[in-house]
Amino acid sequence: MIPRIVVVGGGFAGLEVAKALGGAEIGVTIIDRHNHHLFQPLLYQVATAALSAPDIAEPIRKILGRYPSVQVLFGNVAKIDTEARILVLADGTTVPYDLLVLATGSQPFYFSQESWARVCPGLKSIEDARTIRSRLLLSFEHAERTTDPVEQSRLMTIAIIGGGPTGVELAGSIAELSRHTLARDFRNIRPEKTKIILVEAGNRLLAGFAPELSEYARLRLESLGVDVALDSRVEAIEAQKITVGGKVIPVALTLWAAGVAASPLAAQLGVGLDRGGRVKVGSDLQVMGRSDIFALGDVALFLDENGQPLPGLAQVAKQQGEHLGKALARRTDTGEDLPAFVFRNRGNTAIVGRHAAVFESGRLKLKGWFAWSAWAIIHVYLLVGFQHRVQVSIQWLWRYLTYERGARLIAEERAEPGPPPSPAAEQPAPREALPPDADALPGIARAR
Structure with missing residues (x-):
């Protein structure tokens, strides 16, 4: 009998x-709470107005439309009944399975400081990117209309918590946005004087890279005006200030790039989890103790030949998904056993700023323009859909030549950064209202 196979998650692995x-x-059957696949490695560019959401997302039904045997369900899995082998969606719909593939990714982890989430957004979804973009641009709008120099300084101070790839990429992109693009847009403030603080608890940025590449990233960011604070741990995060090393720093916006945890659905499998909420899987990607469940990507704890967990990278999830899909197809057809998964590292990369990046693959280490070129080629190649590759390539070329960014839309009024300016502030001039979904994906509903 052919098993009923259900995949939860339409990310790299699930697809x-x-x-x-x-x-x-x-x-x-593939189930996702969004109806689109999101290319998360470029999400920070949506957050910093370099790209629009449609540039890095594609409807799941469109991607899988050429496979008649694949059913796509738009829904949020609320419960996994492992004994009855049934998934329960948020609206009460039940989906039975014989084999379950859990590929639900990760979410920001605030180290038990959940109150920080409200004032310090992470970056995992289009909604997150829109919120960050709106709060970031609103801070400059409020600074433009205030006459209080202290308040103006606060509104032009941005903090980023976490010096990994996401934090480094956000810091570099915000620095370029403020120092080049926005510098021409305002009259009462000088966006190029924006203070960007990158807070890292460790002794260097990009801890997963070679030390010389970490040092290059630090020097490059500092050349862009970023204040890199190493060996610094954030102690408190509030709407208008953060506390680092006992020092209170007034800020307009704080962004979270310090840690992630696996999707909470993993806890419903009834097996042990690691500190990051991941489920341990065997060499064949089967959840330990559950022969009918597989876990992939950020939700899985897979140990390599050296006993080290694989990192939460798109290439890991993509390779695991390809491996498991082909293995399950062969087992269904011939009954052969599932082979062991072997990860083949294609290299690790992070962009630091305009034509500057770091790239590492084994003994090969690149930095500067060559690394940036490799980063651009890899990311364009991995984008789903030919039209996205063309669009993003054209936009990157235009940005490179002009420093212009066209996605500078404040699309959500609820994203105001804290209370409005003090009474001393000037009243804003009337402005044309923007629709709440000004850059929304065509036909895509919001689902959480």
């Missing part, structure tokens, strides 16, 4: 499983 099974004409 690859569905495509492999669909290509083998094996029935599979």
Whole structure:
């Protein structure tokens, strides 16, 4: 009997499983709480107005439309009943399964300081990117209309917590946005004087890279005017200030890039989790103790040949999805055992700023323009859909030549950074209202 296979999550891993099974004409159902696949490695560019949401997202139904055996369900899985082998969606719909593939990714982890989430957004979804973009641009709008120099200084101070790839990329992109693009847009403030603080608890940035690349990233960011604070731990985060090393710093916006945890659905499998909420899987990606459940990507704890967990990278999730999809197709067809997964590292990369990046693959280490070129080629290649590759390539070329960014929309009034300016502030001039979904994906509903 052909098993009922259900995949939860339409990210890199889940899509690859569905495509492999669909290509083998094996029935599979894929469920996601969004109806689009998001290319998360470029999400920070949406948050900093370099790209628009449609540039890095594609409807899941469109991606999988050429596979008749693949069914796509738009819904939020609320419960996993592992004994009855049933998924329960938020609206009460039940979906039975024989084999379950959990590929639900991760979410920001605030180290038990959940109150920080309200005032310090992470970056995991289009909604997150829109919120960050709106709060970031609003801080400059409020600074433009205030006459209080102290308040103006606060409104032009941005803090980023976490010196990993996301934090470094956000810091570099915000620095370029303020120092080049926005510098021409305002009259009462000088956006190029924006203070950007990157707070890292460790002794260097990009801890997963070679020390010389970490040092290059630090020097490059500092050349852009970023204040890099190493060996510094954030102690408190509030709407208008943060506390680092006992020092209170007034800020307009604080962004979280310091840690992630696996999707909370993993806890419903009834197996042990690591400190990051991940489920331990065997060499065949099967959840330990559950022969009918597999876990992939950020939700899985997979140990390499050296006993080290694989990092939460897109290439890891993509390779695991391809491997498992093909393996399940062969087992369904011939009954052969599932082979062990072997990760093949294609290199690790992070962009630091305009034509500057770091790239590492084994003994090969690149920095500067060559690394930036490799980063651009890799990311354009991995984008889903030919039209996205063309669009993003054209936009990057235009930005490179002009420093212009066209996605500078404040689309959500609820994203105001803290209370409005003090009574001393000037009244803003009337402005044309923007629709709440000014850069929304066509036909895409918001779902949380």
